Amino acid sequence: MRTGVWLLGARGSVAVTSVLGALAVRAGLAEPTGCVLETPGLRSDALPGIGELVFGGHDISSIPLEKKAAALAEAGIVPAPLAAAVRDALSEVERDVRPLPAGDTQAEVADAIGADLDRFRRRHGLERVVVINVSSTEPAPPPHPAHADLDALRAALDGPEPVLPPSALAAYAALSAGCPYVDFTPSTGARLPALETLAEREGLPYGGHDGKTGETLVKSVLAPMFALRNLKVRTWSGTNLLGGGDGANLADPAANAAKSASKQRVLGETLGYVPQGDTRIDFVEDLDDFKTAWDLISFEGFLGTRMRMEFTWHGCDSALAAPLILDLARLTAAAHRAGRTGPLTELAFFFKDPLGKVPHGLAEQWQALRAAVDALGSPGEGR
Numbered sequence: 339m340r341t342g343v344w345l346l347g348a349r350g351s352v353a354v355t356s357v358l359g360a361l362a363v364r365a366g367l368a369e370p371t372g373c374v375l376e377t378p379g380l381r382s383d384a385l386p387g388i389g390e391l392v393f394g395g396h397d398i399s400s401i402p403l404e405k406k407a408a409a410l411a412e413a414g415i416v417p418a419p420l421a422a423a424v425r426d427a428l429s430e431v432e433r434d435v436r437p438l439p440a441g442d443t444q445a446e447v448a449d450a451i452g453a454d455l456d457r458f459r460r461r462h463g464l465e466r467v468v469v470i471n472v473s474s475t476e477p478a479p480p481p482h483p484a485h486a487d488l489d490a491l492r493a494a495l496d497g498p499e500p501v502l503p504p505s506a507l508a509a510y511a512a513l514s515a516g517c518p519y520v521d522f523t524p525s526t527g528a529r530l531p532a533l534e535t536l537a538e539r540e541g542l543p544y545g546g547h548d549g550k551t552g553e554t555l556v557k558s559v560l561a562p563m564f565a566l567r568n569l570k571v572r573t574w575s576g577t578n579l580l581g582g583g584d585g586a587n588l589a590d591p592a593a594n595a596a597k598s599a600s601k602q603r604v605l606g607e608t609l610g611y612v613p614q615g616d617t618r619i620d621f622v623e624d625l626d627d628f629k630t631a632w633d634l635i636s637f638e639g640f641l642g643t644r645m646r647m648e649f650t651w652h653g654c655d656s657a658l659a660a661p662l663i664l665d666l667a668r669l670t671a672a673a674h675r676a677g678r679t680g681p682l683t684e685l686a687f688f689f690k691d692p693l694g695k696v697p698h699g700l701a702e703q704w705q706a707l708r709a710a711v712d713a714l715g716s717p718g719e720g721r
Contacts, residue, residue, distance in 0.1 A: 339386035341671040342464040344455060344517070345663075346508050347473030348395025348435045351415065351627050352522070354406045355656040356472075356663040357393045357431055358416055361424040364389035368420060372661030374687070375668055379708055384676070384715025385668045394434030394458045396451065396508075397473075403428045403435065413626050415656050434458055444507055445495040451511035468670045469512035469519045470663060471505050471546075476525045479503040484532065488539070491532040506530055509544070513537050518670045521546030522663065524691060534680070543670060543678040545685040546693060551658035552651050553578060553617075553631035554604055554690040555700070560635070560647075561608040562699035569637045572644075574605055575615035576633040580655065581625030603691050608698040627656050662688050672714050684710035 345353040362368035370376040375385060404425055411418035439450030459467050484494035484501050491510075494501040502510060505525035512519040513528070513536045521527030528537065528544045537544050550558065553576055564571050606612040615634075631651040639645055666688060673682055686692035687703035697703055 339671070339675070340390050340392060340462065340464055341386040341667065342392050342394065342458055342462065342467030343663075343667040344458060344467050344469045344512075345393065345395035346469065346471040346505075347397055348393075349397040349399040349401050349403065349406055350472060350474075351406075351410060351656040352472045352659045352663065353395060353397075354403055354410060355416060355660040357403070358407055358410075358421060358424055358428065359660050360388050360391055360393070360664055361427045361431075362420050365424065365427070367423055370661065370664075372658070373665055374662070374707075375665045375711070380711050382672075382711050382715055385672045385711070388664055388668070391664065391667060392434075392462050392464060393431045394436070396436055396438045396454070398438050400437070403432050410627070410656070415627050415654055434461075443496055443498065444500055444502060445492075448495065448507060448511040448514060451508065452515035455512065455515045455517055466671055466674055467515075467517045468667045468674070469508065469517045470667060471508060471519075471521045471523055471525065471527060472659075472663065473505070473523065473525075475523050476503050476505055479506070479526055485530045486532060488532040488535040502526075502530075506533065509533050510536065513540055513542055513544070516540060516542065518542050518674045519544045520666050520670055520685070522549040522659065522666070524548035529693070538679060541677070541679050543673045543680065543682050544693075545666065545670060545682040546689060546691075548690040549659050549662055550688060550690045551655060551662070552629055552653050553633060556631075556633070556649060556651055557604050558608070558698060558700040558703070560649075561605055562701070564635075564637060565609050569639055571605075571609055571613045571635060571637045573615040573636045574613045574633065576617045576631055578617065578619045578629060578631045579622045579625060580619070580629035581621065581623050581627065604698050628652065628654050669711075673710075676714055682710075 347353055363370050370388060407421040407428055410416045411421040436454050439447050441447040441450060455467055482501055484491040503526050505521060505527045509519045509528040510533060519528050524547050527546050633649050635647040637645055681693035683694035683696050684707050686696035687707045
């Protein structure tokens with residue numbers, strides 16, 4: 339089941355850590371720690387193995403993958419001996435990382451993206467290609483009438499003015515090229531009625547949004563605890579400090595607002611109400627690819643007794659995200675092979691702002707994921 343994984347933002351920290359990690363696992367140099375699909379309850383012969391993944395992608399950056407891997411090693415994000423051991427394999431992947439196409443219209447850009455995907459598929463003789471967006475967060479786009487209708491969208495894309503934000507244009511190109519699409523960012527991606535129609539017409543699955551790797555992962559565990567114990571959460575406020583390219587990008591207020599809204603959604607949908615408080619995201623350049631979150635929760639118990647809880651999360655964003663990218667590629671490919679169409683709601687386990695009507699407690703999401711994997715085929719020993 340050789341499966342293509344086309345990464346948007348292929349030269350970024352998350353993408354390079356994902357590729358490097360997959361190459362290391364394939365070579366027997368690393369364990370698949372953090373890969374959810376490698377836990378005993380989720381291993382399945384219906385899923386392509388990590389060693390069967392073939393990588394390519396687009397990026398506006400021209401930094402070589404080998405150089406980016408060396409920088410990640412210097413920052414302590416990946417082990418330096420591991421980066422050196424897979425250098426030659428990274429050079430092979432380099433041949434399939436392309437500059438993001440340009441064109442006079444968005445229709446031309448979409449066609450060029452599709453042509454790159456087709457060349458990648460044919461060059462490696464791939465059964466299918468999954469496109470995953472791991473690029474920088476973009477602001478929410480202004481509404482446009484063409485977003486609601488596929489035929490109107492196609493006509494508008496031939497015009498001189500941009501109609502779709504970059505993530506949605508990539509989703510349009512991927513779906514038009516017969517490729518499932520997954521958005522690991524809080525950007526728009528396939529979350530437009532016209533693109534939902536396109537996925538249905540092409541018989542393709544898609545998923546997203548915004549990978550759950552830090553503070554929100556903890557929220558998805560703690561919020562159900564308060565709800566199940568019938569404890570009233572009065573306030574829940576968090577401060578997030580992060581560096582790296584994602585942190586720098588979130589210094590833009592519009593991108594920051596899109597990310598913050600995604601992070602807060604889990605509370606309202608899990609508790610059944612929205613407590614006071616908000617989520618703040620600040621860029622601290624010195625943190626590089628690491629992030630720290632402080633959360634303060636005040637809650638009310640029996641007879642109105644006031645109590646509080648605090649937690650701190652300190653993690654490496656790329657090391658937390660990379661194994662999930664591999665999981666999402668494998669799950670989406672298997673769903674496509676099984677004939678699934680439309681939003682993959684079982685991927686909610688991986689996202690802050692998942693598509694469709696889904697449970698928001700992590701335990702319930704894991705059960706839904708396990709049921710979906712079981713439905714794809716009988717459990718096996720993994721690969």
